[in-house]
Amino acid sequence: MDLLFIADPLESFKIKKDSTLAMMRVAQEAGHRLWFCQSRNILWKDNFVVADCQPLFIRPSSTSWFELGALESRSLKSFSAVLMRTDPPFDIEYLNTTWMLSAAQRQGAKVFNDPAAVRDHSEKLSITEFPELIPPTLVTRELSAVEEFHQTHRDIVIKPLDGMGGMGVFRVSSDGLNLASIVETLGENGARTLMVQRFLPEIVQGDKRVLLIGGEVVPFALARIPQGKEIRGNLAAGGKGVAMPLTENERSVAEKLAPILFGRGLFLVGLDLIGGYLTEINVTSPTCFVEITEQSNFDVPQFWLKALERALS
Template identity: 60%
Template sequence: MRFLFIADPLESFKPKKDSTLAMMVAAQKAGHEIYYAWSESLVSNDAIVTAQVVKISVDKSATTWFTKHHESRESLCNFDAVLMRQDPPFSSEYLANTLLLSQAARLGAKVFNAPNALRDHSEKIAILEFPELIAPTTITRDLALIREFHQLHQDIIIKPLDGMGGMGVFRVGMDGVNLGSIVETLGNNGTRALMVQKYIPEIKDGDNRILIIDGEPIPYLLARIPQDGDIRGNLAAGGKGVARPLNDNEISIAKKIGGKLASRGLFLIGIDMIGSYLTEINVTSPTCFVEIFDQTGYDVASTFIGALEKRILES
């Protein structure tokens, strides 16, 4: 099979821990041809959506982990699977790419995750579909409403809707110090909506990433544990990743969410949980494949490629 990975520049990958590279390695090991396209190379000529693609081979142990073989412009319909792995944030350019991918899908391209599902599921707002699983939450631009929420819950988290890797996450305690300044800065003086949640003390035990492939949870999660007094467990913010098996409650929640979202075209998702609370549903380019493999030996990437092969053959 021919797999096309649409992603950020290859030179920006971090080979030791990149989940997209892990997918490429697993696909190559399974005998598939690997192609790469920079996310900005998508073009529509009349109705046909093409990309500037390069066939590559990969070797994580080499000084330069990828080798380019030949380059051409091809229709996305020429590939057995198109894997959209462009990193967030979900900008206007990301939106434009999903619209082009939707056109390609109408012509027969098999895109994972489905571009319409990417548009419909904001990684932070998507949790509102499961209100029984979330901590007290409000989304607003209104400072007065945020002050009311703070008075009710005393200890809160404020974050932008388009952040990633823990960017722009603030905790405001009982004294409310800097609440107004934080909201004005993050919300650009009331022009951007913010997510405000009750602080969950279990964050000290980790912000738990659970990967779900075609509706089925991977049996190990990665607890991302805050370090050095930080409130953020995100690995990009210095959190420590510790893999452990899912408990029964986590399995039940993952199956409930995974089954529903897989039916909408979200083949790979990563849900984040703090304690028993759902905090985020990652759909753009979920990570943590490598950390789980390194600590448990469970090959998430090979599991992903196997499930992808099955889905392609059944479609």
């Protein structure tokens, strides 16, 4: 198979733990041909969606780890699969790329995840479809609504809807210190919508990343555990990643969502759970393949590849 990876510049990959690289490696080892481009290289040209892309070969070396071939212009429908692995933020250019990928689908391309499903599932807001699974949550631009929520729950977390890696996440405890300032700054004085949730003390056991692949649940989660006085477990914010088997409650949540999301074209999903509560549904470029594989006896990249091969058969 010819697999096109739309991703960030290869030079930016963290090669020791990059999930996209893990996918590339296992696909190449299975004999599939790899192709690479960035989202800026997706074009509408001569009435087709095409990619100005390059064949990619992954080397075993940890330094000069990739080799790119000559640039070619190929229609997206000519690939066995197109894999969108560009990191957020989900800005207007990301949105433009999803529209281009939807056009490619209409021409016969097979795109993972389905671009329409990605557009329809805000990684923060999509949890509101499942209110029975989430902590007390408020979505608003109004400071007065946040103040009322804080009076009710006393200890809260405030975050922007378009953040990633723990960026812009603030905790406001019972004293309410700097609440108005935080809301005004994050919300740009009412111009941006914020999500507010009751603080979950179970965060000390980790913000669990649970992977759904091809409608099936990976049996191990990566608990991203905050370090020191930090409240954020995100690895990008210094959290420690510890793989552990899913709890009964985590498995129940994952098994409920897996067939629903897969049925919508979301082939790869990363659920975030704290204390069994669903806090995010990540659909752009979920990670943690390498950490889970290295710390358990479960090969996530191989599981992903087998699921992809079944989906394309």
